[in-house]
Amino acid sequence: MPARYPVPCAPRWFKSSYSGANATECVEAAFVPSGVLIRDSKRPEGAQVTISARAWEPFVTAHRVR
Numbered sequence: 001m002p003a004r005y006p007v008p009c010a011p012r013w014f015k016s017s018y019s020g021a022n023a024t025e026c027v028e029a030a031f032v033p034s035g036v037l038i039r040d041s042k043r044p045e046g047a048q049v050t051i052s053a054r055a056w057e058p059f060v061t062a063h064r065v066r
Contacts, residue, residue, distance in 0.1 A: 011032055012030055012031075013028040013029070013030045013039070013041075013044070014028060015028050015041060026041050027039070027040065028040075032050075034050060034052075035050055035051050035052040035054075035056065036050070036052075036053060037049070037050055
């Protein structure tokens with residue numbers, strides 16, 4: 001029997017809980033094994049940026065609404 005490799009899952013994208021409900025926002029993110037994917041929610045088929053999980057925490061902390 002040939003070895004079977006797991007089929008990669010599609011990323012589960014999410015928006016910040018601070019995102020508005022209108023179409024003027026927003027950035028979406030998805031956690032993946034290599035880190036975090038980031039994309040423009042208005043252009044989901046467009047470019048994605050990957051950052052490491054290590055870089056994600058300081059990014060979120062620096063942009064947190066106080």
